Amino acid sequence: MPERKVTVASRVGLHARPAAIFAEAAAEQPVEVTIAMDGAPEDEAMDASSILSLMSLGASHGDVVVLRADGAGADQALDALVKVLETDHDAE
Amino acid sequence: MQKFSGVGVSPGRVLGTVRQMPAPVTxxxxxxxxPADSTAEQEADRLRSASKSVQAQLKARSDAAAKAGNDEAKAVLEATALMAADPMLIKSAVKLIEKGxxxxxxxxxxxxxVAETLKGLGGYMAERSQDVLDVRSRIVAELRGMPAPGIPASETPFILAGIDLAPADTATLDPALVIGLATSEGGPQSHTAILARALGLPAVVAAPGVEHLQDGVEVFLDGAAGVVVTEPGDEERRLAQTWKEKAGALPAFDGHGQLGDGHRIPLLAxxxxxxxxxxxxxxGAEGVGLMRTEFCFLDRDTEPTVEEQVAKYQPAxxxxxxxxxxxxxLDAGADKPLPFLTDASxxxxxxGVRGYRTRRTDPSVxxxxxxxxxxxxAAAEKNGKGAxxxxxxxxxxxxEETKEFVGLCREAGIKSAGVMIEVPSAALTAKSILSIADFASLGTNDLTQYAMAADRQLGSLAALNDPWQPAVLQLVAATVLGARAASDDVAKPVGVCGESAADPALAVVLAGIGVSTLSMTSRALPAVSAVLRSVTLAQAQELAQLALGALSAGEARAAVRAKLPVLEELGL
Structure with missing residues (x-):
């Protein structure tokens, strides 16, 4: 299954506003995308379009997370979401 | 006619229809x-459609906040709207529905x-757990066909009644729609009261019974006398009309606070x-008597840098x-927790560890x-706009704490370093404190809470948690005397920056006790100024003696008000 490892760029981590932006972007994708902390078992991965899952993940600035998706358009979806995570939304 | 008596916390007489604050969702x-006649699929659909409509309501409020230019509220509402239809939340609820x-x-x-998980993460996430619980209540209310919790939406102005307002409700209150407040709980320094004064809304708190008034009932509310009556008659209509004319006619503050004999009492904001x-x-404020700095720190999970703070302080x-x-x-702790500084447990x-005391656990902040x-x-000074x-x-x-703080200020090049007098021990040792500090400012809200050992949110203790309490006024007098005793020549300034300074009658008493400045919400400046000008220093001192010698807060207030006919004239 295609996956990407990304470092969380947001200074406050995957909290509030950055989490909302990311969840909305994930919901717009044609495929289901999951998110997990790097090194966590794959079956613990959570729905990336859920703001509550993202918040419970508790990823801080500099943490590495793994995004996974399957099916048609999975690669494009992952690339789009990597961009969102690599942006520091608080710096905008 | 029904009459409900409570404590008047913000003057004004208004007529209006009641809208109740919906009861919290049980x-x-x-x-x-x-139900036996519904399938798991039907029940899950019912949940999905309720969650979708809550999401739409929150989204609409977020759009409205964006339109009003309130970016902070917009961001919070947008995130809660997402939570309302969160796939993980719905999925786990549907699993339970499938179990019957x-x-x-x-x-x-x-x-x-979910809220428990977030709470377990601590800090910022723990605070957000409240948002999840709010969303949950909204969905349950929607499923039950009950009104959403929070301030009711309305097209026409109304008098908001209820048990008490929470800080979150006060943030969403629209003063164009809410023309008065009546609560059964809360005291003179509760969130409801502070908000009412800041917005200039007539308000009565601690009036049992008002939380049961029917929606749509017409009432007359007198925020000075502290009463709410149903079936208002001609007399009430006349009083409301007079107030409308008088309150509008109160001259703007001319930037020169003084008593009738010219004795100066600068009025600050x-x-x-x-x-x-x-x-x-x-x-027209003659300066600022209290600039709160929490705005720089709240809603953050990390400490703002020195540069970020400078960027916020300098324009002010x-x-x-x-x-x-x-x-x-920074006054963090108690009702103003900060995840990176205070201990919420x-x-x-x-x-506990609040205010200056946080320096004991973490001096760096x-x-x-x-x-x-x-x-x-220094930067403002360099711009030629120094305050x-x-x-x-x-x-x-x-x-001892005073000495430490003054030392820190001197090192930072700050010329004038003082302390808040909020703890009774500080008022009682004012002479020692003011032989070190350059000035003192009385925070009467906390001073009252600590002197009377009465929580400011409790309606049942409203009569104790009242800055008119003679014991509180005695502590004010002790501070003024301490300042005089600490200095051989001119006494160091002692101001008041608590809510009491915004009560025109109490302002006269404070001036009579000898405080040098009064600082209040900007909205109170015209009324306080007008009433101060109606008395001489000698009269103010006489009224102060009456209040200091009274047997209760109620007696002190009544005795002083009776000697200030200007209050009735101005409808205050």
């Missing part, structure tokens, strides 16, 4: 089963589990940020170029803030 019973549980109970449990500073300057200083600006250092937060204030003051910046620490209890 917990659906554990194990509550879905009702939609109401299922979303209640699923939301509770309490502000919470640079935008308030602009409003206060326009309202420049709005009062050439005038006095008293800055209070203290058993008794009002008596306060030290950096003092540094930032010094830098911002006369004074800095004070909240929750000082001893002369």
């Amino acid at each position: 917990e659906p019973q554990a194990g509550d089963q879905r 549980i009702s939609a109401e109970r299922a979303v209640w449990e699923a939301g509770g589990t 309490n502000i919470g940020g640079a935008s308030d500073a602009v409003v206060a300057a326009e309202a 200083f420049e709005a009062f170029a050439g005038k006095k600006m008293v800055v209070r250092t 203290e058993p008794n937060p009002a008596l 306060i030290d950096r803030q003092i540094q930032a204030i010094g830098v911002a003051a 006369d910046v004074w800095v004070m620490a909240p929750m000082i209890a001893t002369a």
